[in-house]
Amino acid sequence: xxVSTIKxxxxxxxLSPDLNARRNIIVCDKAGAAAVAELFSRAGSAFAERATxxxxxxxxxxxxxxxSRDLAPAAVEIQPTLADGIARLRQLLETAPMGLRLYxxxxxxxxxxxxxxxxxxxxxxxxxxxxxxxxxxxxxxCVHCKTFIEDVTTNPVKCTGCGLTLLVRDHYSRRLAAxxxxxxxxxxxxxxxxxxALYL
Amino acid sequence: MGLTFRNETFRDDFTYTNSPSxxxxxxxxxxxxxxRYSVNIEPHTPGPKGSPFEYHFDVDExxxxxMRDRAMVLAADPLRCQALPHMMTAQWDMLELLMTxxxxxxxxxxxxxxxxxxxxxxxxxxxxDQKFTFLDASTLPYQPMEFIGRQVQGxxxxxxxxxxxxxxxxGIITSQADWSLDFDVGMNFFEWHGPVPLAHEAGVFERALxxxxxxxxxxxxxxxxxxxxxxxRLDTSPENYHxxxxxxxxxxxxxxxxxxxxxxxxxxxxxxxxxxxILFSIRGYLMSFEQIVTxxxxxxxxxRVLASLPPELVEYKSLGRYRDMALAYLAPYDDGAPTSPGxxxx
Numbered sequence: 001x002x003v004s005t006i007k008x009x010x011x012x013x014x015l016s017p018d019l020n021a022r023r024n025i026i027v028c029d030k031a032g033a034a035a036v037a038e039l040f041s042r043a044g045s046a047f048a049e050r051a052t053x054x055x056x057x058x059x060x061x062x063x064x065x066x067x068s069r070d071l072a073p074a075a076v077e078i079q080p081t082l083a084d085g086i087a088r089l090r091q092l093l094e095t096a097p098m099g100l101r102l103y104x105x106x107x108x109x110x111x112x113x114x115x116x117x118x119x120x121x122x123x124x125x126x127x128x129x130x131x132x133x134x135x136x137x138x139x140x141x142c143v144h145c146k147t148f149i150e151d152v153t154t155n156p157v158k159c160t161g162c163g164l165t166l167l168v169r170d171h172y173s174r175r176l177a178a179x180x181x182x183x184x185x186x187x188x189x190x191x192x193x194x195x196x197a198l199y200l
Numbered sequence: 201m202g203l204t205f206r207n208e209t210f211r212d213d214f215t216y217t218n219s220p221s222x223x224x225x226x227x228x229x230x231x232x233x234x235x236r237y238s239v240n241i242e243p244h245t246p247g248p249k250g251s252p253f254e255y256h257f258d259v260d261e262x263x264x265x266x267m268r269d270r271a272m273v274l275a276a277d278p279l280r281c282q283a284l285p286h287m288m289t290a291q292w293d294m295l296e297l298l299m300t301x302x303x304x305x306x307x308x309x310x311x312x313x314x315x316x317x318x319x320x321x322x323x324x325x326x327x328x329d330q331k332f333t334f335l336d337a338s339t340l341p342y343q344p345m346e347f348i349g350r351q352v353q354g355x356x357x358x359x360x361x362x363x364x365x366x367x368x369x370x371g372i373i374t375s376q377a378d379w380s381l382d383f384d385v386g387m388n389f390f391e392w393h394g395p396v397p398l399a400h401e402a403g404v405f406e407r408a409l410x411x412x413x414x415x416x417x418x419x420x421x422x423x424x425x426x427x428x429x430x431x432x433r434l435d436t437s438p439e440n441y442h443x444x445x446x447x448x449x450x451x452x453x454x455x456x457x458x459x460x461x462x463x464x465x466x467x468x469x470x471x472x473x474x475x476x477x478i479l480f481s482i483r484g485y486l487m488s489f490e491q492i493v494t495x496x497x498x499x500x501x502x503x504r505v506l507a508s509l510p511p512e513l514v515e516y517k518s519l520g521r522y523r524d525m526a527l528a529y530l531a532p533y534d535d536g537a538p539t540s541p542g543x544x545x546x
Binding site for chain 2: 005006007008009141143144146164169170171172173174175176180182183186187188189
């Protein structure tokens with residue numbers, strides 16, 4: 001994970017079990033599932049039995065089988081995309097009981113969208129246990145036209161809304177679950193530094 | 201007090217300027233010849249008559265034109281004014297503080313009649329006459345923060361206080377020095393100051409937060425902050441950055457005195473009584489270099505301060521493109537004579 005001097009940039013301390021939670025909801029992607037498996041091996045099966053996992057990623061049949069086995073005895077729900085996974089999470093939070101603990105493991109966009117959903121249900125962001133695994137890709141909002149650009153792996157990046165070339169800053173909004181993108185050649189149009197694949 | 205409101209623009213043809221009589225009341229922010237980063241908070245107590253510190257909310261000759269510019273910004277981008285749902289009580293706190301202050305300090309321009317919750321607000325310069333029920337938002341044409349925010353110079357944000365933190369949960373921000381309310385709303389004190397260089401490491405924000413968490417009702421504080429803006433443009437927002445940043449490339453040795461403006465923010469902080477939130481007023485003042493150097497002390501001091509800026513600040517305030525030209529322009533006004541302490545003119 002990139003170390004930043006910008007204090008709004010989130011830090012993900014890593015998953016740790018809340019053994020007192022009556023129910024655990026864990027959202028992860030393929031890369032994050034490995035962190036969840038490690039969490040279970042530390043926390044024991046009683047903890048895992050109280051967990052529902054939303055695994056939001058596109059998986060082959062073999063991967064589905066392997067991951068469901070690795071994550072047993074938790075109930076694993078596979079969702080084909082991150083958006084589907086977040087929609088399912090919001091559904092679960094609608095009827096969530098007291099004593100629920102929320103976890104997120106995987107890419108930053110996944111963690112950010114879980115935290116954003118939690119905020120909408122008055123769950124303190126610091127209470128959500130997070131671990132970054134896998135891709136460094138980012139979710140970026142264009143400050144000019146407000147379009148969200150998903151799965152950004154380069155800096156600068158072209159806005160899919162207004163077409164401006166954006167500098168991806170480390171300034172991060174939890175409410176928007178996005179980093180800020182600002183026009184990089186505003187002073188001298190066309191004066192753009194080389195594109196770097198910083199967030200693969 | 202005989203204010204004549206100027207009819208001027210902050211965009212396109214940029215007709216904004218300060219009348220000769222307005223120059224000496226500019227809140228020049230540099231109290232010594234060298235730049236130093238500090239919290240520089242002081243009690244917001246009444247200053248000398250006629251100074252921008254005389255009242256809590258300063259109204260000057262630019263009032264009517266600034267409010268017209270704000271209305272244009274809000275029409276083009278409604279997200280410049282936002283309040284999270286739990287901030288309604290704080291919005292009323294803000295409206296009450298501003299209306300009672302203005303009616304008390306500028307009775308020739310503003311009048312507030314209160315009979316229980318039946319209030320009657322009259323704003324003569326803007327031609328507003330509004331009867332409404334205090335604490336009933338359905339009786340106003342806008343939410344309370346926006347209603348009064350459209351009638352007072354300067355930007356405003358409201359900070360909720362919880363968990364030993366301040367949270368920027370509301371604001372009306374149309375003349376900002378390159379930060380986005382829409383992006384920052386909901387952030388805590390450290391987060392929205394995230395991009396500021398040097399100060400975090402110096403512990404400035406920790407000390408400032410600790411101080412502000414203990415801010416008392418009726419004991420507001422203020423500080424001055426500054427940057428530079430090319431042309432007297434109020435809307436230097438990130439949203440429109442791609443439209444105004446190229447102004448920096450238009451500075452030449454011939455026009456630097458007219459184009460480059462020192463932009464000073466008088467920032468006031470007020471504890472609000474019902475919500476326990478903090479109102480943050482960011483009252484901006486713009487003055488071209490050619491007007492600044494008409495005050496000999498400022499003409500001496502400004503080049504000394506500009507020359508002493510650390511490189512991180514030059515970058516953060518985006519002065520790099522034109523700082524050398526500015527220094528060359530200012531150099532003849534520094535005769536090497538000593539300057540008196542404090543920012544005010546001699």
